[in-house]
Amino acid sequence: MAPKKGLLQRLNEGVVIGDGGFVFALEKRGYVKAGPWTPEATVENPEAVRQLHREFLRAGADVMQAFTFYASDDKLSNRGNESSKKYTCRGINDAACHLAREVAEEGNGLVAGGLSQTPTYLSGLGKENTQKEFQRQVDVFVENKVDFLIAEYFEHVEEIEWAIEVCLKSGLPVVASMCIGPEGDLHGIPAGECAVKMAKAGAHVVGINCHFDPFVTLEGLKKMKAALDAASIKVHLIAQPLAYLTPDAHKQGFIDLPEFPFALESRICTRWEMHRYAREAYNLGVRYIGGCCGFEPYHIRAVAEELATERGMLPKASEKHEPWAGGLKMHTKPWVRARATRNYWETLKPSSGRPYCSSMSKPDNWGVTAGDSILKQKTEATSEAEISQLRTKAKTVNGV
Structure with missing residues (x-):
């Protein structure tokens, strides 16, 4: 049997x-649990994670990305889920890698280990402390012999540069x-400029996911x-947007929308819009094409x-x-x-079924990631004037 092709060979071909x-x-x-959005399900309910991997593989995915989103120890310690505080970055990520590998071997899939932005960076604790959080995750991925690493869901290019630096040490x-x-x-x-910075930091594939x-995207x-x-x-491009x-969203994307996160269903793309997305992405030169939330x-x-x-x-699915209905x-x-x-499905303008609803929303438009103390004050504000003052303060704190 010929050896399995790696990510970069597949992208080149x-x-x-x-x-x-x-x-x-x-x-x-x-x-x-919404809010923390942490992946202790890899330990608590592995069959649910395994089955979702299997469905994506059947649908045509080439990559089984280990379910390790927000699984750094600093994030897990803040997740507010008493029943899951016993789980650590190492335990969750190790279980996630095993599940992803098991399903990937049912087809010709690649396994990716993923890491994302950290509370340590957002709290201003510096490069050394932030990279320690990344290194603990990368160590588990290397031990599990993942095929490549993904640094995703970063709002600040400085932090993802730090993540890339740690990831490159793995040789993956x-x-x-x-x-x-x-x-x-x-x-x-x-x-x-973000793309150039990521590429110069050493990333082999750069792009955008989520939001x-x-x-x-x-x-x-x-x-x-x-x-x-x-x-x-010259680097490859990746697109993994929302569904x-x-x-109508602005700088922070769907997080600013009033429907986030529990009333987004009316915004879901149809399968036919995904055909259009795939074609436009491919024509642009994107060769890693996938999806994120939704x-x-x-x-x-x-x-x-x-x-x-x-x-x-x-794909098997x-x-x-049959194509095009x-x-x-x-x-x-x-x-x-x-x-x-x-023609019917490409030209259809789907209705929401909700009389008198607007077609777009008025986003909150924070535009920046405010610190927890500012957000706490916002939650406790009781008047529009107070909220307006806090918005201004948050923007000042974040250097905007």
Whole structure:
């Protein structure tokens, strides 16, 4: 048997499809607590995590990303879930790697170990302390022989540069992905400059994940690609956006939307919008194409079906799904059979079913990540005037 191709070889030869959003998917299924968003489900409910991996693999994902989001010890110590405080970064990440590897070996999948931004950085405790949190995670990933590392969900390019530095010591390929939009990071560094900084720090793949929908994310990636081209830097690009439409979100993306996190369902992209996302991402030059919060297996299946020619195959899950609604030709109702066309679904403007609801929202527009003390004061404020003063104070504290 020929050895399994690694991430960079696969990207050089074609396209790699990532998986979807474990945090939101498992929260909806009752295995993750909203707020902390920590992944102790890998220890408490491993079968739930295993099954979600399996569904993404069947849908066409090439990568089984270990469910290690927000699993640094400093984050776990703050998660406010008494029943899970006994779990550590090492225990959770080790279990996550075993689950991801088990499912990856059922197909031709790669296993990725992921780390994300830390409370240590946001608290201003410095590079050395922040990198210690990263190193503890990377040590577990190396012990578990993951195929590559992903530093994702970083709002500040400085912190992800520190993460890349730690990841590179492993000798593994490094993917770096920030949760930013076209405006750039929360210190005001433009998206293009963020890409250049990540690449110069040594990342092999750079891009954007989370916070924004596929099409806003691609606008940010266009800026990244232009800056990388201008600097004559050659790296691969990654896109792993939300499955929620966010045209009205601003710098902090869907977190600013009043529907976050429990009323986002009306914003979910259709599978047909995911076809469009996959094609536009591929045409832009993105070769690592996946999803983040809100992405379910059927979204990844749509990406895989759109790129079937480029990949030379359809996913296993397409056995139950004919491209562009072909299965509807067997429906008993003639008007539903008439919908078995690509044109019908590509041009449809879905309705929300909620009379008198607006099409967009008024975001909170914090624009920066305020410290816990500021957020606590905001929560306790009782008047609009107090809230306005706190917004101004928060922006001043964060150097805006």
